[in-house]
Amino acid sequence: MLTINSINKGIVIDHIKPGLGEKIFSHLKLNKSKTPVALIMNVASNAVGRKDIIKIDEHIDLDYEFLGFLDPNITINIIEDGAITDKIALELPNxxxxxxxxxxxxxxxxxxxxxxxxxxxxxxxxxxxxxxxxxxxxxxx
The missing domain is CATH 2.30.30.20 (Aspartate carbamoyltransferase regulatory subunit, C-terminal domain)
Structure with missing residues (x-):
């Protein structure tokens, strides 16, 4: 079984439609990041069946407009000291x-x-x- 460790401080982009994780990863230029990042694809989810997840081991600026347009069901989790301190639900931008x-x-x-x-x-x-x-x-x- 695949194991991805939790992060202590950073961002988790969750509930991404399967297959869109790569597009988001590319748009955010995470392939050029100097910090540890993980793109987890096609993960089982009780709520939606399958999903992609992106974990970023630091705080970065995110393009909420782009993310909300691409998939309004995405959730952004802000992590501090290993715990979720803020949960941002996206929606289609106006x-x-x-x-x-x-x-x-x-x-x-x-x-x-x-x-x-x-x-x-x-x-x-x-x-x-x-x-x-x-x-x-x-x-x-």
Whole structure:
């Protein structure tokens, strides 16, 4: 059986959809980290069946907007002295910038490459976002 030790101080990104752990690991550039990190994939979970987990043996800044957009069911556990001191539940962000690109070929962001891609949450239930410039739709779920 695989054993991953607990961490004394750091962050545990938990309840990640199976397979998304690698994308988060890459986005956070954890492969270049000087601190110990662990990406645990396809772990059994009573709550969701299977999940990925990332353990980081230090406190780092996280992009909550990106993480919430990618998987709003992620939980961030802050660890101090081997115990969880804070638990942050993510949700779909109300607005996102430069995470996705508009698919509308007529959108100004498709023509002008230096414009920030901005989207606002149109439906949290459906995970639907709309482009702030052309109202083009993007589904995150």
């Amino acid at each position: 607005k996102i910038e430069n995470i996705i690109k508009c698919n509308n070929p007529r959108c100004i962001t498709s023509i002008e490459t230096n414009i920030t891609n901005k989207f606002y949450l149109a439906s949290g239930k459906k995970g639907t976002y709309r482009c702030a410039y052309c109202d083009g739709e993007y589904s995150s779920l």
